[in-house]
Amino acid sequence: MAIAGRDFRELRLDDMSRNFGTVNALKGVTLTVRRGEFIALLGPSGCGKSTALNCLAGLLTLSGGSIWLDKTRIDRLKPEERGFGMVFQNYALFPHMSVRRNIAFGLAMQGRPKAEIERKVDEALAIVRLSEQGHKLPGQLSGGQQQRVAIARAIVIEPPLVLMDEPLSNLDAKLRLEMRAEIRRIHDVIGSATIYVTHDQEEALSLADRIVVMQSGEVLQVGTPEDLYVRPARAEVAEFMGYRNQLRVGAARAGNRVAINGGAIRLEGTAVEPFVEGNAVAAIRPDDLAVAANGPVEVKTESSQYHGGYFYSSGRTADGVELYFRSDRRLEKGEPVRLSADPARVLVYSGSGA
Amino acid sequence: MSEAALSKPTERPPLRVRLALRDIDGVTLLVVPAVVFVLLLFIYPFAYGLVLSFLPKKGGWLANYAKFFSDPFLYDTIWSTFRLAIPATLINVLVSVPIALRVRHMRHRRVLTTLLVVPITLGTVLIAQGLLIYLGPQGWFNRVLAVVGIGHVRLVHNYTGVMLSLIMSGFPFTFLLTLSYLTGIDPSLEQAAATLGAKARARFVHILLPLLAQGLAINMCLSFVQTFSVFPSAVLLGAPAGETRVISIAAYQAAYEQYDYSMASAVAMIMGFCQLGVVILILAGRNFLYRGSAAGGKG
Numbered sequence: 001m002a003i004a005g006r007d008f009r010e011l012r013l014d015d016m017s018r019n020f021g022t023v024n025a026l027k028g029v030t031l032t033v034r035r036g037e038f039i040a041l042l043g044p045s046g047c048g049k050s051t052a053l054n055c056l057a058g059l060l061t062l063s064g065g066s067i068w069l070d071k072t073r074i075d076r077l078k079p080e081e082r083g084f085g086m087v088f089q090n091y092a093l094f095p096h097m098s099v100r101r102n103i104a105f106g107l108a109m110q111g112r113p114k115a116e117i118e119r120k121v122d123e124a125l126a127i128v129r130l131s132e133q134g135h136k137l138p139g140q141l142s143g144g145q146q147q148r149v150a151i152a153r154a155i156v157i158e159p160p161l162v163l164m165d166e167p168l169s170n171l172d173a174k175l176r177l178e179m180r181a182e183i184r185r186i187h188d189v190i191g192s193a194t195i196y197v198t199h200d201q202e203e204a205l206s207l208a209d210r211i212v213v214m215q216s217g218e219v220l221q222v223g224t225p226e227d228l229y230v231r232p233a234r235a236e237v238a239e240f241m242g243y244r245n246q247l248r249v250g251a252a253r254a255g256n257r258v259a260i261n262g263g264a265i266r267l268e269g270t271a272v273e274p275f276v277e278g279n280a281v282a283a284i285r286p287d288d289l290a291v292a293a294n295g296p297v298e299v300k301t302e303s304s305q306y307h308g309g310y311f312y313s314s315g316r317t318a319d320g321v322e323l324y325f326r327s328d329r330r331l332e333k334g335e336p337v338r339l340s341a342d343p344a345r346v347l348v349y350s351g352s353g354a
Numbered sequence: 355m356s357e358a359a360l361s362k363p364t365e366r367p368p369l370r371v372r373l374a375l376r377d378i379d380g381v382t383l384l385v386v387p388a389v390v391f392v393l394l395l396f397i398y399p400f401a402y403g404l405v406l407s408f409l410p411k412k413g414g415w416l417a418n419y420a421k422f423f424s425d426p427f428l429y430d431t432i433w434s435t436f437r438l439a440i441p442a443t444l445i446n447v448l449v450s451v452p453i454a455l456r457v458r459h460m461r462h463r464r465v466l467t468t469l470l471v472v473p474i475t476l477g478t479v480l481i482a483q484g485l486l487i488y489l490g491p492q493g494w495f496n497r498v499l500a501v502v503g504i505g506h507v508r509l510v511h512n513y514t515g516v517m518l519s520l521i522m523s524g525f526p527f528t529f530l531l532t533l534s535y536l537t538g539i540d541p542s543l544e545q546a547a548a549t550l551g552a553k554a555r556a557r558f559v560h561i562l563l564p565l566l567a568q569g570l571a572i573n574m575c576l577s578f579v580q581t582f583s584v585f586p587s588a589v590l591l592g593a594p595a596g597e598t599r600v601i602s603i604a605a606y607q608a609a610y611e612q613y614d615y616s617m618a619s620a621v622a623m624i625m626g627f628c629q630l631g632v633v634i635l636i637l638a639g640r641n642f643l644y645r646g647s648a649a650g651g652k653g
Contacts, residue, residue, distance in 0.1 A: 059545050079548040092546035096564045096644035105560070106550035139647065157550060 008070050008160045010034050011193060015065035016075075017217075018051055025051040027217040028065065033193050035160070038184065040208035041197045042240065048217035049197045053163050056195065057086050069160065080109075085154030085192075087164040091146045093138035099149050100125075100134040106157035124156040127186060144175045151183070155190050162187070164196045168203065180207060201241055205229060213237050233272065235281040235349040243283035243347065244324045251280035251348050258348045264317035265297050269346030276350045286312055288345035289325035295340030299323050301331040400626075407620035418620035428621070431601040432628060438513070438588070438600065439581040442520040446581075447574050450525065450532040451566070455558075458537050467533070470526040478523050482590035485519055486510055515591035516598045520581050528577050535569030536562070567643045575633045582629050601625045 011033040018026040026048045033039050041049040054060040056067065058079035067075040074082055085106075094102050103124050107117045125131045128148035138146055147167055154162055167183070168176045184207050187194045198204050204211045205225040213220045213228065221233045232238035239246055249262035251269070258271045260282050269282055299315030304327065311327045315337065325339050366372070373379065410417040422428045457463060473481065489495050489509040496506050509515055539562060547557045585602040592598025601621060609618035 057545075057549055059548070079545070080551045080553055082549075083551065084549060086546065086549040088542045088546055090540070090542060092540065092542035094543060094547070094561060095647055105547070105552070109551035109556060153546075153550065163549075 008035055010070065011161060012068040013052075013056075013065070014068065016052070016055060016062055016067060017064040018048075018055055018060060019063045025217050026055065026063075029214075029217075029219055030065075031212060031219065031222065033161075033195065035193055036191055038187050038194045038196065038207060038209045040204035040211045041195065041214060042201060042204040042211050043199065043214035044240070045199055047214040049199075049214050050165055051217075052214070053086075053165050053195065053197050056161070057084055057163050058082050083157065083159055085157060085159035085162045087147075087150045087154050087162070087167045089165045089167065089169060091138075091150040091167075093146055093149055093153070095138055097137075098134065099130065099136055099138065099141070102138065102149055103153045103156050106153065110157065120156055124152040127155070127189060128152040128182075143171050144179060147171065147179060148182070151186060155186065155192075158190075158192070160192055162190075162192055162194045164194065166197055166199070168198075168200075176203075183207065213240060215240075231272070232283070232347070235283055235351070238283035238347060238349070243285050245282070245284040245286065245289060247282040247284070247321065247323075249280055249282050249348075250278065251275075251282070251350075252277045257343050260346070260348060262321065263319045265321060265323075267296060267341055267346055268343035269348040270344055271348050274350065275348070279351060281349045281351065283347045283349065284341055284345065286324040287326050289323065289339050289341050291325065291327045291337050292340040293338060295338035297323070297339045298336060299325075299339060301333055301335040301337060303333065304331045306330065403619040403622055406616050407623050410616050410620075411614060418617050419624070421617070422620060422624060428604055431599055431604045432624070434597060435582055435584070435600040435602075435625075435628075438516055438520060438584060438598065439578055442517060442524060442581045443574055443578045445521060446524045446528040446577050447532070447570055450529040450573075451536075451570070454529060454533040454536045455562075457533060467530060470529060473522055473526050476523075478519060478586045479590065481519055481522050482587050485515060485522075485591060489515070489518070510591050512593055513597050516584065516588050519587035519591050520584060523587070524577055524581055527580070528573050531573045531576070532566075532569065535566055535573070538569075539565050564644050568640065568645055571636050571640045571643070575636050578632055578636075579629050582632075583625070601628070 013029055013031045013033075016026060016029045017024065029048075029052055031039075041052060043049045051060060055062055055075075058074075058077060058081075062075050065075075066073055094105065097105070100121055103121045104117050107120055112120075121134070122131070125134055128151055130145060130148055130152065133141060133145060133149075138149060141149065147170075150167070151164075164183070168179055171179060180203060183194075183196075196204075196207060205228075208225060210222060211225055211228050212222050215236055221228060221237045223233075228237065228241055232241050232243065235246060247260075247262050247265060249260040249265065251258045251260045251271075253259075253271070253275075254268070257268045258275070258280075260267050260269050260280065262282070265282075267282070297317065299317050301313055301315045302322070304311045304313040311330055312324065313327045313331050314322060314324050315331075316322050323339065327337070331337060407418055408415040410421075413420070457466060460466065487493055491506065491508075495509070499505060499507060509518065543561050543565070544557050547561045552560065583602055584600055585606070588594060588598045588600045588603060592600075594603055602625065605618050605621035605625065608614050608621055
């Protein structure tokens, strides 16, 4: 039984888990993906995001749980029976076939008539803007072109779901930005759901409708990019979303704010519920910790790096805690500066942190 | 460009630099032993043999070749050798493919490959000895057959015996080569084909086989050359005066029974050109195949 076409309402992962020997690579992932959605699986390497993708593609069998496409259970189907398009990290283009034959492969496997295959391959080539390169072998293309062939090959079979495994990780910085826009454009054109694995938070933020943050085989938080960026639900998510300062502090409620006490660091912050007074982690983005003449925290500068327009600096408090902050000028090593932060941008999480 | 270079256009860079530009440096000297070895132990004996084959004991310079191709007792050896070498090569190479396909996913692959190397290290004489005892008229195999009531099967001192020995000693070699070619194919290619709807058979036909064909051609060349020069097992396990009178036996008899080195050289040359002909045929067929890398992309 093959599933074809893009007519589905939702894909449901129900308590999906996978073990490798005694290692639990996926611990009960539950997620619903709607048609047309762009989902990014974000997490550090080894967090289980690629395992999740391979389980969806059918390249790995599940140790537990199930996968549903509307009312059809698909986790026992072989990859060739699922009909999902997959873009591999190394593109996995067939080196002995021309670009056209690579793209036509999936259609040929479905036994479509020749005229239809030709027409669809032409369309797919046009979508990825490679119409002139059809006769070449993959080895004759640049990395970015190969990547687009891989996308064309995956989408030409009109899959309900396109799976992408860090497809931009082998490209240089400039091409990565271009391809990022291209991938989103293609997603919007074809209208199927895309699940995109990445470890790059910027990529996930700019591409996805919703981001699934994973760590150690578990989903930490699911939300829109804005949600995750402004209000990460857990300290681990905050760390992954660029809250580089993770301070172990004591915290107590003070009105609708929280007063935090970390030795030389005394600031006001905002509690992230559920909040219990006591040990806490205060998460602050370097951008939100700025040099201010009468700021409450004093540090001695350790280093200062230019980032175009401003500097990212680091310094240490009198009791040795390292802080990352933003400054408008290059600071000398050892130079004392005072820092302050907007209480709304100091997120305080109960517990002793990761 | 610097002014110094412009003002002295005729000055050449030092020899060292010019050689380095052609990738010749101190390390290049390391090939000298290999070159000497090839010259002394391959080119010279070959040339010597070639010349010797044109200096027969009696008759014109082609007399040895004329004698070989006019005497069925001699020219039939070409046929009997091909009759062994071609099936043995095909069996070894073709059987190695499905087994390698299965073995590459096994977890204890190294144990198996180590076991398979053993027959290579034993050498043909030991294999022949073992087969003679095991498959001979008084061997276990025939005794078991007799008990079961099937009767006696003649498996040694004939074509079958030589063929069995060629497979036993040749298969590990072709198998290990096939396995290494197969594991050199990026596994994500097969996975990609699967996600595109290709079932196992289609994945083999459209992806694995075209990428493997190149390696199988080389494997066939090596296996063929090895089996074509069969000598010990043809003598020990075959019927060296009859159906397994292979070409190397003809050369041996000319050299060490008739002491006609010139004739022996001629037989060796004919043998060499037969091997060369088949190898050229296989390699020419290779031109129709894909010859590039078996990787899926820029990694």
